[in-house]
Amino acid sequence: MKNGTHKKQTATTRRSAILERLSSEGEVFVLELATEFDVTPMTIRRDLEALEGQNALTRTHGGAIFSKQSVAEFAFLERNRTSIAEKRAIARAAAAMVAPGMRIVIDTGTTTLEVARALGNVDGLQVLTSSLAVASALHTFPQMEVVLLGGNVRSNSPDLSGSLTEDNLRKFRVDLAILGADALDERGLYTTDLGIARVSEAMIDVAEETVLVSDSRKLSRTSFVKFADWHAIDHIIVDNGVAAADRSWLDDCVKHVHYVSGGKAC
Amino acid sequence: MKNGTHKKQTATTRRSAILERLSSEGEVFVLELATEFDVTPMTIRRDLEALEGQNALTRTHGGAIFSKQSVAEFAFLERNRTSIAEKRAIARAAAAMVAPGMRIVIDTGTTTLEVARALGNVDGLQVLTSSLAVASALHTFPQMEVVLLGGNVRSNSPDLSGSLTEDNLRKFRVDLAILGADALDERGLYTTDLGIARVSEAMIDVAEETVLVSDSRKLSRTSFVKFADWHAIDHIIVDNGVAAADRSWLDDCVKHVHYVSGGKAC
DNA sequence: ACATAATCGAACATTAAAGAACATTTGTGC
DNA sequence: GCACAAATGTTCTTTAATGTTCGATTATGT
Numbered sequence: 001m002k003n004g005t006h007k008k009q010t011a012t013t014r015r016s017a018i019l020e021r022l023s024s025e026g027e028v029f030v031l032e033l034a035t036e037f038d039v040t041p042m043t044i045r046r047d048l049e050a051l052e053g054q055n056a057l058t059r060t061h062g063g064a065i066f067s068k069q070s071v072a073e074f075a076f077l078e079r080n081r082t083s084i085a086e087k088r089a090i091a092r093a094a095a096a097m098v099a100p101g102m103r104i105v106i107d108t109g110t111t112t113l114e115v116a117r118a119l120g121n122v123d124g125l126q127v128l129t130s131s132l133a134v135a136s137a138l139h140t141f142p143q144m145e146v147v148l149l150g151g152n153v154r155s156n157s158p159d160l161s162g163s164l165t166e167d168n169l170r171k172f173r174v175d176l177a178i179l180g181a182d183a184l185d186e187r188g189l190y191t192t193d194l195g196i197a198r199v200s201e202a203m204i205d206v207a208e209e210t211v212l213v214s215d216s217r218k219l220s221r222t223s224f225v226k227f228a229d230w231h232a233i234d235h236i237i238v239d240n241g242v243a244a245a246d247r248s249w250l251d252d253c254v255k256h257v258h259y260v261s262g263g264k265a266c
Numbered sequence: 267m268k269n270g271t272h273k274k275q276t277a278t279t280r281r282s283a284i285l286e287r288l289s290s291e292g293e294v295f296v297l298e299l300a301t302e303f304d305v306t307p308m309t310i311r312r313d314l315e316a317l318e319g320q321n322a323l324t325r326t327h328g329g330a331i332f333s334k335q336s337v338a339e340f341a342f343l344e345r346n347r348t349s350i351a352e353k354r355a356i357a358r359a360a361a362a363m364v365a366p367g368m369r370i371v372i373d374t375g376t377t378t379l380e381v382a383r384a385l386g387n388v389d390g391l392q393v394l395t396s397s398l399a400v401a402s403a404l405h406t407f408p409q410m411e412v413v414l415l416g417g418n419v420r421s422n423s424p425d426l427s428g429s430l431t432e433d434n435l436r437k438f439r440v441d442l443a444i445l446g447a448d449a450l451d452e453r454g455l456y457t458t459d460l461g462i463a464r465v466s467e468a469m470i471d472v473a474e475e476t477v478l479v480s481d482s483r484k485l486s487r488t489s490f491v492k493f494a495d496w497h498a499i500d501h502i503i504v505d506n507g508v509a510a511a512d513r514s515w516l517d518d519c520v521k522h523v524h525y526v527s528g529g530k531a532c
Numbered sequence: 533a534c535a536t537a538a539t540c541g542a543a544c545a546t547t548a549a550a551g552a553a554c555a556t557t558t559g560t561g562c
Numbered sequence: 563g564c565a566c567a568a569a570t571g572t573t574c575t576t577t578a579a580t581g582t583t584c585g586a587t588t589a590t591g592t
Contacts, residue, residue, distance in 0.1 A: 011549065012326035013293055024383065026351075030569080040551055045570070061558065061569065132398070136340055139419045148426060150416030150434045153405045160414060164437070168416045168430060276589085277539065296579080306541055311580070327548065327579060 014039075015047050019056055022066055029063035086215045086239040091115040093237045093260045094178060094213050100124050102175045105203050106134050108159035108196060109180030111213045113137065119144075128172055130165050130199050132158035152195070161195030169202040177207030179233075181214055183221040186249040188230060190223035197227035204232045212254075216241040219250070230254055280305075281313050285322055288332060295329035340398045340424040352481045352505040352526075357381040359503045359526045360444060360479050366390050368441045371469050372400050374425035374462060375446030377479045379403065385410075394438055396431050396465050398424035418461070427461030435468040443473030445499075447480055449489040452515040454496055456489035463493035470498045478520075482507040485516070496520055 009017070014037055022028050030048070034041040048064050051057050057064045091114035098104060100123040106112050108131035116134040119125065126145045129135055135148045136158075149168045151160030179200060183190040189212065191197045204210055212233050219242060230253035240259040242250065250257055280303055288294050296314070300307040314330050317323050323330045357380035364370060366389040372378050374397035382400040385391065392411045395401055401414045402424075415434045417426030445466055449456040455478065457463045470476055478499050485508060496519035506525040508516065516523055 009293075010295075010326045010328040012331060016331075025354075041569085042552085042571090043550055046550085132401075135398075135419050139340065139421055142421055146419040147428075147430065148414070148416055148419050150414055150430070153401050153412040153414050155405055155408055162413075164413065164416070164434060168434065171430070307579085308542085308581090309540060312540085 009037075011047070015051055018044075018047055019051065022057055022064065027060075027063060027065050032063075086241070087111050087114045088118075089260045090213050090215065090237050090239060091118045093258055094211060095119050095122070097211060097235070098122055098125070098176065102126075103128070103173075104176045104178060105129065105169070105172070105174045105207060106131065107177070107179045107200055107203055108134070108157075111215065112178055112180045115178050115213060126174075128169070128174060130160045130169075132160070149199075151199075154193075154195075159196070161193070161199050165195075165199050166202045169199070169206055172206050174207050175209065177203045177210045179203060179210060179212045181212060181218065181227075183223040184212075184214060184218050185220050185222055186230075186253060188226050189228045189233070190221075190226050192224045194225050197225040200227050204228055209234045211235040211237060213237050215239050216243075216246070219243070219246040277313070281317060284310075284313055285317065288323055288330065293329060293331050298329075340402070352507070353377050353380045354384075355526045356479050356481065356503050356505060357384045359524055360477060361385050361388070363477060363501070364388055364391065364442065368392075369394070369439070370442045370444060371395065371435070371438070371440045371473060372397065373443070373445045373466055373469055374400070377481065378444055378446045381444050381479060392440075394435070394440060396426045396435075398426070415465075417465075420459075420461075425462070427459070427465050431461075431465050432468045435465070435472055438472050440473050441475065443469045443476045445469060445476060445478045447478060447484065447493075449487040450478075450480060450484050451486050451488055452496075452519060454492050455494045455499070456487075456492050458490050460491050463491040466493050470494055475500045477501040477503060479503050481505050482509075482512070485509070485512040 017037070018028060018033060021033075030041050030044045033044045033047075037044070048057065048059050052059050052064070055067055058067045087110065090111060094115045095118035098119060102122075103126040105128040106116055108129075113131065113133050116127075116129075116131075116137045119127075119138065120141060123143050125143075126147070127134075127138055128147050128149060129138075130149045130151060132148070132153075135146055138144055138146045149160055149165045151165030151168070152162040153160060179189075181189040181200075182192050189200075191200065210233050212235065214236065216239050219238075233254055235256040235258060236250070236254045237258045237260060238250075240261040242259065283303070284294060284299060287299075296307050296310045299310045299313075303310070314323065314325050318325050318330070321333055324333050353376065356377060360381045361384035364385060368388075369392040371394040372382055374395075379397065379399050382393075382395075382397075382403045385393075385404065386407060389409050391409075392413070393400075393404055394413050394415060395404075396415045396417060398414070398419075401412055404410055404412045415426055415431045417431030417434070418428040419426060445455075447455040447466075448458050455466075457466065476499050478501070480502065482505050485504075499520055501522040501524060502516070502520045503524045503526060504516075506527040508525065
């Protein structure tokens with residue numbers, strides 16, 4: 001696989017390419033990499049030096065070997081990388097609803113992922129999830145028991161769905177379900193994927209209490225599949241950018257509406 | 267897709283176009299984008315700067331790559347990073363046993379992970395696994411259906427175990443189980459973790475045929491839990507560094523013993 | 533239509549990346 | 563242990579990308 005067509009690339013990509021090669025072959029050599037990437041050996045050495053500084057590898061004479069750590073990674077694209085600040089604030093408010101020792105289920109989605117990240121210092125949780133990203137965010141915390149539901153791995157999306165996921169869910173009972181949605185209107189909750197919708201439904205069924213986390217721009221919109229009515233939702237946490245018109249039906253539909261801004265609930 | 271017809275667009279649409287391009291290609295370059303959108307490189311840089319501020323990407327010299335935030339990682343330590351060459355040869359031999367359209371289950375382990383990586387160009391597989399690393403290696407291949415078994419996520423180890431995993435497994439029937447082990451002797455197969463052992467047992471139960479992949483240095487050793495007798499194993503694939511003493515009992519115990527060296531089976 | 537802010541381009545200063553030459557260390561065979 | 567070769571480190575230089583500032587242009591809101 002010598003690519004004579006030396007493709008243009010930046011230092012950063014060359015370095016991650018080195019790491020990739022390292023993880024597949026276990027060892028790399030300076031001269032080999034130099035011809036491969038069409039740069040001088042000196043450049044490769046500097047790359048290896050930098051990577052060693054990040055504990056990504058261990059240098060040897062003539063090359064480098066794998067350092068103890070290796071990662072399995074699921075790359076995915078977060079669609080709405082926009083309103084991070086709101087999502088964080090919403091996530092903090094949701095995390096505040098979780099007490100030590102609770103059993104909870106966390107849905108897939110970017111906002112729910114933020115909730116999971118905010119859950120780091122809650123002790124003794126049992127967490128059920130269909131999201132690989134959530135499992136990834138939580139599995140390093142030793143005081144937490146993380147159960148990943150089984151199911152089909154969707155390509156380009158770090159989550160699980162299918163009948164196995166649904167069946168697995170119904171074996172459990174949890175105190176709280178933390179849910180996301182792609183769109184909301186006065187009739188209910190919507191998402192784009194049928195499989196995900198069915199999993200979310202099952203989560204609602206097995207939870208004593210449900211909380212929906214969403215930013216305000218999802219209101220008064222619809223999407224492909226409706227997966228729940230409002231009476232299934234006990235709490236909604238939303239940022240305070242809600243239009244007045246939305247606010248009226250929201251207060252009618254949901255028992256507890258929590259508006260948060262900049263980090264603290266109002 | 268060079269659009270000579272540079273249609274006028276706002277900064278925001280250009281930025282989301284950049285993000286889209288990034289998500290489809292994984293990397294973007296300043297000069298490339300500049301000609302593509304018919305603006306100066308400076309403008310692109312400002313775009314990238316703004317997008318980086320939103321955590322949407324990470325800038326590099328010359329361009330930008332995906333933000334690490336949109337990657338779910340499961341860090342783990344690969345113990346025997348030594349005999350890579352043997353493992354890959356073993357993995358190739360194992361992958362050769364897998365025909366298009368088969369249903370298989372893959373155990374957790376570094377050698378089985380290599381098998382998964384070698385399975386990239388086999389079409390129409392249905393793969394069942396308890397290993398997050400295997401799922402990670404396979405989930406990008408669109409022609410493959412990857413089912414992750416549910417279960418407890420072990421901290422510091424990218425795999426699943428527990429009663430949920432075992433129960434899930436028994437819902438399936440597969441053509442082939444690809445198994446690993448931590449140690450082998452004439453009495454059977456051993457591993458260090460009870461949970462993993464039970465999962466491996468279940469995999470044997472649900473498979474029509476079983477193949478064990480192992481490097482020769484695991485022979486004539488034991489570990490904490492014995493999880494199978496040799497009559498449960500139909501094939502073993504091992505490198506040809508096997509001592510003569512081991513070879514004798516190995517040939518007795520297992521129906522089909524395949525020795526591989528340097529990349530080709532003998 | 534007007535004011536205002538956002539956006540963009542151009543010139544110049546700054547900084548990072550990569551190569552080259554030479555000094556130094558490391559590994560290996562005798 | 564010594565010598566030789568290969569690999570590595572150091573320093574300097576060149577090139578290219580980046581940042582800065584300012585002025586011009588284009589949206590945007592009242």
